[in-house]
Amino acid sequence: MTNMKNKKIKDNNPDSKLELANKIAKQSKKVVNTYAHFEDSLFRVIRSFSSWIDNVLFNQRFSVIVSLGLAILIYITVNFNSQNSIFGNPLVNAKPINNVPIVARYNTDTFEISGLPATANITIIGEGSNVNAAANQKGTIVANLEGLTEGQHTVRLQAEGYGDNVQVKTDPTDVVVTLKKKSTGQFDIGYDFINQDKMNSIYSLGTPEFEYSKVNVRASKDTLDSIAFIKALIDVTGVEGDFEQEATLVAYDKKGVPVNADIVPNTVKVKVPVTSPNKTVPIIVETVGDVPNGMAIQSITMDHESVTIYASESVLSKINEVGVTLDASSLTKDSSVLRPITLPTGVKSSSVNQVTMDVKLANGVTKIIPNVPISYKNNVNKYKFTTLDGQAYVDVEIFGTQENIDKVNVDDIVVYFDMANATPGNQEFKLSVEQPIGSLVKYSVSQPTISVTVSGEVDNTMEESVGTN
Incomplete structure (x- = not known):
């Protein structure tokens, strides 16, 4: 306190x-x-x-940097709102499509068009979903030539069918085309059989009979001049007898290339006869090479001795047998051999395609047949000639089994020389011996050549013989 x-x-x-x-x-x-x-x-x-x-x-060294900085600052300030607008909009897509067909609109009855490409490329531009939707549309490119006259024109290509929500640009944008007035020409009708590989080969097609033999063609003069022929394309798929059909007509140039032209009418009614000409001929075995170890073929037995062949009458008339080859050098013992039949040119089919051969072997022997006459062939100039010392005969050596060579005589053998290239003067000709088709015996001449003097004179009476002429 x-x-x-x-x-x-x-x-x-x-x-x-x-x-x-x-x-x-x-x-x-x-x-x-x-x-x-x-x-x-x-x-x-x-x-x-x-x-x-x-x-x-105010320093000269830094003035450029300062100016750049101020410019960037001003740009950002001015464009700030527009940048916000850009980032706020959807992205723009572009999709190219190649080889879109071009459709030409023009008077096809009056004019022929040339120079118009078949296709063009487009680019579809717009919002992604719209671009994808437009790309899936079946749009086309149109070249509108309506109202244009004859001559050359530059035409703007327009894309159609892609909708209104996208922009479509074409490449090229313009094309140069030519309109030519059509005229009418008359042509004969030819024909081609098509799909012959789809028809049974045993059948033969006859000559078609058309409802009419000529047809009118409308095109420009240049196009008409390029047409070489009009053909009816006759489809023979699966035919087995006479038939009728409406065949399509096509114009071709001289190289066989189709020509675009109006064929009036563009089809023709046609009748075609169908036949199956055939012929039965023997099968002949042709042996090649030699049986090894001194053996020879004793006999050949086939499971088919003949065959029916199918071809045109003209081909059949020239065929008398068909062949099958047998390689003798591959035989070492009795064998069963399967071989294909060799069909002549022009034969379409056969009843048998291959044969089985039962081949028997035996020891081979050699025999000399003396004094076989010498003949000549192909003396087309009918020259007179003589042989050295008047030789008219030669010996022939034959080889085969004993049973087979015993059947051969001098009349079965033909020895000859060929005068196709003969000229006046002394000449050596090769001697040849014919090997009979199907024979199991081998023939060979003991003398390889013959000396002949050809005079150069002509003898119109000369026959296929030998001697002094």
């Missing part, structure tokens, strides 16, 4: 109040000095920054 009282007395003391006032004044002065110091420092910083800005802005 006494302390509190003393403190109160002290606070009311005038000296104490003066001391307090002095402390407050000192503190205020200190604050003022601190603020003044801070303000002075701030001004120094501002002056330094201002000086640096001046150095940068």
